Ligand SMILES: Nc1ncnc2c1ncn2[C@@H]1O[C@H](COP(=O)(O)OP(=O)(O)OP(=O)(O)O)[C@@H](O)[C@H]1O
């Protein structure tokens with residue numbers, strides 16, 4: 001049901017990638033995305049693909065799961081590929097459909113664009129959301145953004161809100177399922193009837209869901225207050241991030257790979273430039 | 275007597291083919307008879323809730339089948355939907371599902387989904403409020419103003435109002451005080467006796483189950499460990515204790531008395547049985 005949506009889900013584990021410092025993972029993922037957008041040619045893309053597959057291999061997450069999580073973007077992929085095939089005019093003409101010429105350039109661009117999007121989405125999933133728990137992710141983000149505190153930007157408050165929100169997503173999903181089961185047991189049906197009927201059928205789900213959510217928020221606020229929470233001031237962390245040798249080596253290896261990809265892309269003696 | 279529901283070779287696996295794969299119940303066979311109260315016990319995570327959620331078609335089995343009056347409840351979507359009115363399931367902590375402005379309307383939600391007439395609905399609301407032990411004066415108040423125990427009764431009345439032939443309750447007494455528990459179970463029994471329905475109660479309380487169940491089902495690790503009358507099941511005390519379950523307190527006392535050489539029968543599971551047993555020993559010799 002709703003739970004099966006693996007988009008942005010965390011798969012607990014203890015692989016090398018899981019153990020990396022979240023700050024390093026955030027920085028590397030961002031660099032990975034930037035490099036994806038500026039690299040060009042066969043060899044750079046091949047290197048990036050191999051890089052990602054090695055990371056996937058290192059996470060020990062079943063590769064089929066990763067392909068499955070790409071399903072939602074399938075339409076986007078097809079759309080991009082088709083547009084590029086028809087609208088890019090460069091290289092030699094392969095064949096023509098009516099007045100439209102299909103060119104080698106078009107096909108190549110389509111292939112590269114598809115690979116780029118797949119790498120981008122899969123990369124973010126694998127390097128960030130699948131292997132980093134939401135709490136680590138927000139903590140890492142807070143730590144990376146902490147220089148902004150100097151200009152009075154509420155970094156801590158923001159990241160606290162984010163972690164609470166992330167923390168409660170699974171709870172709310174679970175609760176929605178429970179309430180839906182309960183109302184189904186009283187004969188509610190959410191899959192039949194006209195649009196209006198279906199919308200009406202949701203009232204018995206939404207009312208308790210909201211009431212429970214407010215009740216939870218109140219309880220949580222009370223519990224936080226009881227433990228003297230009052231924002232980021234003077235707060236120390238239980239988890240202090242410290243770069244390990246693993247983080248340093250991951251950083252070095254990735255920088256070497258990314259730099260070579262960019263050099264190869266722009267010295268253009270290899271592969272096709274598009 | 276013919277079984278009203280039959281479960282054949284039922285297994286369920288949650289999130290198959292993912293890292294979260296979890297086999298919750300395994301190859302369960304069970305018959306449910308009208309007019310009988312079946313108690314289901316087992317430690318946390320033994321698959322009790324999973325088992326009963328199958329009975330009204332909330333979740334589909336990974337393998338095996340569930341028959342109601344000899345018909346597979348999943349034979350068509352419409353049939354599964356109609357089964358929900360015959361097999362009433364009260365989930366764990368049902369008080370969090372109330373949504374209407376008044377208790378009356380909330381109880382009426384089930385019957386109105388059945389497409390009954392207003393008169394019929396009214397009659398059923400009053401009847402089920404009585405079965406669940408809800409005072410008539412509460413019917414027009416908001417369910418959100420009630421106490422936890424009263425809310426639970428409203429939720430149970432909401433299911434009883436559909437007049438199910440099989441009434442299933444998942445831990446109906448959790449979090450209630452002793453008087454409230456006894457009263458609730460007494461009302462459920464009254465419903466059973468008045469309608470001849472089958473009742474299934476999942477519980478962690480050995481006392482409740484020893485007093486109210488005709489048959490006991492002990493789940494362990496997703497499988498049926500023991501099934502039989504309370505006498506039969508509680509006679510396997512070693513196995514129960516090994517499965518992380520307890521015996522009724524009174525049974526412990528009787529055992530301790532027997533260990534001191536007082537001759538008492540083996541099968542004592544309720545306080546009233548204990549009273550009879552102790553009286554019939556004709557007094558204890560003091561030396
Ligand atoms: N929605 C779900 N998704 C995945 N696994 C689940 C789900 N619901 C239950 N499980 C798993 O199935 C097993 C049986 O759970 P179930 O809820 O049936 O146990 P239970 O006997 O009712 O326990 P309790 O006494 O705590 O209510 C557990 O190991 C649980 O982790």
Ligand SMILES: [Mg+2]
Pocket residue numbers: 322323324366444
């Ligand atoms: Mg349960």
